[in-house]
Amino acid sequence: MCEQGYKSVRDAVLFAIEVSDSMLQPRPSKDPKKSSQESPATAALKCAYHLMQQRIISNPHDMIGVLFYGTKLSKFYDEDENSRGDLSYPHCYLFTDLDIPSAHEVLELRSLVEDEDKVQNVLMPSDENVSMANVLFCANQIFTSKAPNFLSRRLFIVTDNDNPHGDNKALRSAATVRAKDLYDLGVIIELFPISQLNQEFDTSKFYDDIIYKASPMDPEAPSYLKPDSKTAEAQDGISLLNNLLSSINSRSVPRRALVSNISLELGPNFKISVSGYLLFKRQEPARSCFVWLGGEKPQIAKGVTTQIADDTARTIEKWEIRKAYRFGGDQVSFTPEEQKGLRDFGEPVIRIIGFKPLSELPFWANVKHPVFIYPSEEDYVGSTRVFSALYQKLLRDKKVALVWYIARKAAGPVLGAMMAGEEKVDEDGVQKFPPGLWIIPLPFADDVRQNPEATIQVAPEPLIDQMRTIIQQLQLPKGVYDPQKYPNPSLQWHYRILQALALDEDLPEKPEDKTLPKYRQIDKRAGDYVLSWADELEKQYATISATSGPKTTLAKRPAKDKGAADKAGPPAKKAKADGSNAGNIQAEVQSHYQKGTLSKLTVATLKEYLTSLGRSAAGKKADLVERVEELLEAK
Structure with missing residues (x-):
């Protein structure tokens, strides 16, 4: 049942970028430090x-493909790389065909x-207005010919014209029909709007x-990227690039x-249909080929x-191989x-x-990746309403549901805790x-x-109070840690080296690591507090050492005994363990044996116990624990 989710790994993305005078006009930067446009x-x-x-x-x-529309030139290629003519899709220029880049x-x-x-x-730019119906139909032909079996096909439209057809109802209706055709084909249209200089x-x-x-009812349907206040205020080219790039990266997967x-x-006999998603997973470099x-x-x-036989060197067929387990020799x-x-274990x-x-x-129960589930109406109609009722009940009563979870066929069963998670939005909504x-x-x-x-x-208490101040000074902005702002430096360095080799670029000197602490800011915000805390630590240590420090009763040997000691030779070796020490070790081992916690003992203690009883003390800790258990069971 889960194989469909893994088939959709391949993704087809087509950029449709409008070409007009306003899109080509450089916009000055509002930042005085950046003079580029x-x-x-x-x-x-x-x-x-x-x-x-x-x-x-x-x-x-x-x-990935790149399509320009609104251009004076027209160019389009079919699946055989033969031109269909400039009049097929006027003012559409297919710069990069939809293919593996x-x-x-x-x-x-x-x-x-x-x-x-x-x-x-x-x-x-073209002197004539381009028809959006023509652009959408061109994109339809590209997806149909290049990625007909892809389960993930998306069209990114980048434009600053919010009303390309004005009051022409015929062109608007034609564009709506073409968009419906793309949606029925399974192509998701995503809009990246760019505000004008004086108009949102x-x-x-x-x-x-x-x-x-x-x-x-249709969670896979797309939604356009609404321009927020930050995007509306930042109209310069550099800010526009950063905002648009971050938006595309956030929607690229x-x-x-x-x-x-x-x-x-x-x-x-009460079932609903849901789909599960893995929203959090460590990303690692993957080798695709040798x-x-x-x-x-x-x-x-x-x-x-x-597979070759060990005795005859004969090639072994797959049907001849059988798997076995060792049991009792x-x-x-x-x-x-x-x-x-x-x-x-079942379906x-x-x-x-x-x-x-x-x-x-x-x-501490969360030791593996959690699975996010969402309702689906494909198998059971009404799953969304039942799912919503269960979600609201768990959220309102602060309860969790214990579930028996089998992800797919041949997968081991898992006992899980199903809990409700509230929606979280940022300041921009x-x-x-x-x-x-x-x-x-x-x-x-x-x-x-x-x-x-x-x-x-x-x-x-003085140390705790001063450390509380240090922690408050080191809080992140808004008190929230966003892992998406800190990419994996090892993974990014790996991809950067591969990119330089593939594109014949200069190899970078050092990786960019955004996880390194900002030492200057830390010293500026909390440096004085840390030094003050260190002084207080010295005072508290001196106070504790003076009041509860160890007191010795040994008298210093007179200087006159030094010569006699030298003549007497080296001192005798200290015994490894006296009778009282061996008795304490035996009592400690006996106590842990009765509690069933022998594995908590150190290796030195186990070896000393076995040596005191004349047994071998060689081997790993598991062997020592097993040997001690055999001795105590024999008693």
């Missing part, structure tokens, strides 16, 4: 270039950004009829289901595995069907088996975390390590 079209091109630059390595199977295409797009002469030849972008004039807004349309059982460098030019190597073999039966399901107060869920239910896989007893026994000593 940049046009919205150049900012959008840089966004497309950076996205293609990232995807060519991190997502090597995704497709190559290094050559990335360099071509970069040259378009940097070469002004090439920009003037390609990005020449108003989506109600035209694009509300083109962009389908998300709804609970489509929402992919970890489990698709799995049943959520609330009771006997490259053979032994020839004249590098080639992608294809691995082949061959014998080999117990299983057929592939029996192997599948061993791993079959994929999320079954509620009880409820508990939220306060009984300990903080943009959603950061959606409302829904989270399944937290609960750990088994073997997954939880026992904490060592330790005595807790509370620091004096």
Whole structure:
């Protein structure tokens, strides 16, 4: 049931960038420190270039294309790379065809950004108004011919014209029909509006009829990017580039289901349909292929595995191989069907088996990635209403549901805690975390390590008060840590090296690590408080040492005994352990044995105990614990 979510890994993105006088007009920077000017079209091109630059390595199977509309020149290619003529889609210029980006295409797009002469030849505005219906139909043909089987296809429209057809109802109606065709085809249209210098972008004039807004009945439907106050105020080219690039990066990864349309059982014969998503996961560099460098030019190597018999060196067929397990000295073999039966715990399901107060869920229970689930209407109509009622009940009563969770076939069952998560938005009203239910896989007893026994000593009150001030000075802005602002430096360095090698660029000297502390700011904000706390620590240590320090009763040896001691020779060696010490160790081991906590003893204590009884003290800690248990059980 979950295979559909994994098939949608490949993504096809087509940039549709409008070319007009206002989009090509450089906008001055409001920052006096930045004298550069940049046009919205150049900012959008840089966004497309950076996205293609990232995807060519991190997502090597995704497709990206760049389409300009509103241009004086017209160019379009079909799947056979043959021109269909300039009159097929007038004022549409397909600069980069929708395909897996190559290094050559990335360099071509970069040259378009940097070469002004090439920009003037390609990005020449048309004297006539372009039909949005024609643009959407052109995008339809590109997706149909290049990515017909992709489950994730998206059209990014970058424009500053909020009403391209004015009061022409015929053109508006035609564009609405073409947008509906794209939506029926499974293509998601996303709008990146750019406000004019003296006028904000108003989506109600035209694009509300083109962009389908998300709804609970259709959670996959897109919604346009609303211009916030920050975007409206920042009209210079650099700010425009940063805002647009961050917006595209935040929407560059489509929402992919970890489990698709799995049943959520609330009771006997009472099921609804939900989908699960993995919103938090560590991203690591992935190697997509092996490259053979032994020839004249590098080639992608294809691995082949061959099983050979040990005695006859005969090639073994797949049907001849059987898997076995050792039990009691014998080999117990299983057929592939029996192997599948061993791993079959039933159909994929999320079954509620009880409820508990939220306060009984300990903080250490979250040891694995939580799964976010959301209702789906595909299998059971009315799932959204039932899901909403369950969500509101858990949220209102502060309870969690204990669930029996099988993610997919042949997956092991998991006991999880299903809890309600509230919607979280930032100051601009943009959603950061959606409302829904989270399944937290609960750990088994073997997954939880026992904490060592330790005595807790509370620091004096003056130290606590001064440290509280230091912590307050080191708080993050708004008291919130946003992990999206701190990329993985190791992963970014890996991709930066690959990018330089693929695009024949100079290798970078050092990585950019945004996780390093800002030492100057820390010293400026909390340096004096830290020094004051250190002085207070010295005072408290001196006070404690004077009042409760160890007092010795040993008298100093007179100087006259020094010669006699030298004549007497070296002192005798100290005994390893006297009788009282051995008795204490035996009592300590006996106490831990009765409690069942022998593993908490140190290796030195276990060895000393075994040595005192004349037994061998060699081996690892597990062997020592087993040897001690055998001795105590024999007694």
